[in-house]
Amino acid sequence: MIDYANDLCILNKMSFRFYHENIILDRAPHFRKDKMWLTSNLKNTNTRVIPVWQDKNLFQENNKETPSPIILSGATAQNICNEARDIVFLGLVQNNIYFAADINNCEDPYSMGLPKRSVFADLRLLATSIDYLEAGYLAYARALVYWGQNNQFCGQCGSKTKSINGGHERKCISETCSKSIFPRTDPAVIMLVTHPTDDKCLLGHNKKFQGLRFSTIAGFVEPGETLEQAVSREVFEETNIRVENVKYQASQPWPFPASIMLGFTAQATSTEIICHDGELEEARWFSRQEVLEMSNSDNMLPPPKLSISRWLIDTWLEKF
Numbered sequence: 001m002i003d004y005a006n007d008l009c010i011l012n013k014m015s016f017r018f019y020h021e022n023i024i025l026d027r028a029p030h031f032r033k034d035k036m037w038l039t040s041n042l043k044n045t046n047t048r049v050i051p052v053w054q055d056k057n058l059f060q061e062n063n064k065e066t067p068s069p070i071i072l073s074g075a076t077a078q079n080i081c082n083e084a085r086d087i088v089f090l091g092l093v094q095n096n097i098y099f100a101a102d103i104n105n106c107e108d109p110y111s112m113g114l115p116k117r118s119v120f121a122d123l124r125l126l127a128t129s130i131d132y133l134e135a136g137y138l139a140y141a142r143a144l145v146y147w148g149q150n151n152q153f154c155g156q157c158g159s160k161t162k163s164i165n166g167g168h169e170r171k172c173i174s175e176t177c178s179k180s181i182f183p184r185t186d187p188a189v190i191m192l193v194t195h196p197t198d199d200k201c202l203l204g205h206n207k208k209f210q211g212l213r214f215s216t217i218a219g220f221v222e223p224g225e226t227l228e229q230a231v232s233r234e235v236f237e238e239t240n241i242r243v244e245n246v247k248y249q250a251s252q253p254w255p256f257p258a259s260i261m262l263g264f265t266a267q268a269t270s271t272e273i274i275c276h277d278g279e280l281e282e283a284r285w286f287s288r289q290e291v292l293e294m295s296n297s298d299n300m301l302p303p304p305k306l307s308i309s310r311w312l313i314d315t316w317l318e319k320f
């Protein structure tokens, strides 16, 4: 376990709107190609190592309800770094050098001398309950290891690939191919749609949501369309509502596994809701009062705190 007092001191001085918005980490890309620097610093006392196994991060089980993340010091992580399939350089935080260790190749990661009562768990289920900075580092590590795990072979010729540039590029080992593969981020739009005449907003319940949660409309951007077109298309596909005046508001990285949520507001020009594509089980126009009462209702839930969906809704609520 390491001391986060310094990082947390910085955190207290900054404000943030939602998770993974802005982690305090210098990605220092100029070090990625410096193999000697990366190797010599891997066991440095200032080194921090985030192990990732089967898309899970490492947590400390404790008597409290929520486990706390484990980020290992370079000395503690020696076994893990020796056994890891790939090491990914994440960046610098103050005097600390952060790496992710891809240990997907290990059948039993618990045999590698991990701290007592440690357990690999899904960050998505814990992210909003743990420290903001730690959640950001763990999400970044998980995303790059996930990408490496899913690009072990070249999509062009089928040969194996190898990790280069500090884990931020994979290269096909076939000399006749040598294709380079870089981490991808899939853009998704998420939008708060307001009613054309009434003081209401459009929220939908996706059948995948836990409980009767209502959230803003969202969907992936398709090849060849603008973000504004993606907003209009998704809202129409999911709810039959036409929109105009689409305006960008903010973005939230969502590396589960590889998205960024681009937040918009839009004004509806129609009002009749039909859930066209089966993605939403239900969509409704909510008055301001109904949104405010949602948290106190036994039946309905708003989007989780520190999500961009919740921020879009809260921003709308605060405007008047």
Ligand SMILES: [Zn+2]
Residues within 6 Å of the ligand: 154, 155, 156, 157, 158, 159, 172, 173, 174, 177, 178, 179
């Ligand atoms: Zn190839």
